[in-house]
Amino acid sequence: xxxxxxxxxxxxxxxxxxxxxxxxxxxxxxxxxxxxxxxxxxxxxxxxxxxxxxxxxxxxxxxxxxxxxxxxxxxxxxxxxxxxxxxxxxxxxxxxxxxxxxxxxxxxxxxxxxxxxxxxxxxxxxxxxxxxxxxxxxxxxxxxxxxxxxxxxxxxxxxxxxxxxxxxxxxxxxxxxxxxxxxxxxxxxxxxxxxxxxxxxxxxxxxxxxxxxxxxxxxxxxxxxxxxxxxxxxxxxxxxxxxxxxxxxx
Amino acid sequence: xxxxxxxxxxxxxxxxxxxxxxxxxxxxxxxxxxxxxxxxxxxxxxxxxxxxxxxxxxxxxxxxxxxxxxxxxxxxxxxxxxxxxxxxxxxxxxxx
Numbered sequence: 001x002x003x004x005x006x007x008x009x010x011x012x013x014x015x016x017x018x019x020x021x022x023x024x025x026x027x028x029x030x031x032x033x034x035x036x037x038x039x040x041x042x043x044x045x046x047x048x049x050x051x052x053x054x055x056x057x058x059x060x061x062x063x064x065x066x067x068x069x070x071x072x073x074x075x076x077x078x079x080x081x082x083x084x085x086x087x088x089x090x091x092x093x094x095x096x097x098x099x100x101x102x103x104x105x106x107x108x109x110x111x112x113x114x115x116x117x118x119x120x121x122x123x124x125x126x127x128x129x130x131x132x133x134x135x136x137x138x139x140x141x142x143x144x145x146x147x148x149x150x151x152x153x154x155x156x157x158x159x160x161x162x163x164x165x166x167x168x169x170x171x172x173x174x175x176x177x178x179x180x181x182x183x184x185x186x187x188x189x190x191x192x193x194x195x196x197x198x199x200x201x202x203x204x205x206x207x208x209x210x211x212x213x214x215x216x217x218x219x220x221x222x223x224x225x226x227x228x229x230x231x232x233x234x235x236x237x238x239x240x241x242x243x244x245x246x247x248x249x250x
Numbered sequence: 251x252x253x254x255x256x257x258x259x260x261x262x263x264x265x266x267x268x269x270x271x272x273x274x275x276x277x278x279x280x281x282x283x284x285x286x287x288x289x290x291x292x293x294x295x296x297x298x299x300x301x302x303x304x305x306x307x308x309x310x311x312x313x314x315x316x317x318x319x320x321x322x323x324x325x326x327x328x329x330x331x332x333x334x335x336x337x338x339x340x341x342x343x344x345x346x
Contacts, residue, residue, distance in 0.1 A: 032279060034292065137288070141285060145281055
């Protein structure tokens, strides 16, 4: 059982690290000072959650590895994050939409985790749900204002929806490891969270005057370690210090 | 009082904890009051500075004219009797 749990916790740990890294790329580059603080705030929430999850993965594995070993010293095929979180920032529309898609899934996920049976994950869920609820609110408000904003902002928001929507199906994917965890009451059933996610997205899209596309060609593979080209570039930046100066610390 | 993207300026007030006053902490740009409260949360409460936020459109604040400081404020300077410092406070009252 611990093998299934380890692999499944690793999936969500990787989701949080990779998205946290992506969002952190805005630090010093955001379109306005206010968002230059908001983006790193969200990135730090995600990386904090990733740290707790990697620490638990290391404990489940019991081979003396640490959170840093998981974050910095694996090859690309060993990361199990969904593809959505590794997509490039592109522009502010893509960034806030990607964050909304992910947070709208994680909020009901952590809420459902409150009643699961793994004490460590339940504890993480109580901290994480408050952080992610703000991400839904903040990014949702941006999607509304950009979608129902100027002609340029509406076009960019529309382009972001077309580019990113095919990556949302993977959030609800259940592989054998996760299925075992769901059966044992350790993890929420991802597919049961779909109505909550859809309702959040529909409500925001209606206000944003955006249409929800049909999922005709869902893009998946991240859970099997099959990533997009951009992921290699992301990892080379994320891992550079530990690869160039092994064991370096503050 | 707008930035280059046309967003208006807002003044931010933070209350450190229940029972205390909201205090002016600074200003920021945001498209509307909802976004201003969120930006205030992100900019001014990252280190547990408070538990309540007010924002006011800077354009809605009406200020005294600095050119009239002398006529506004100088006349108060020689009226010490306006300070209630001439009363004997009984010891039992303690600090007031």
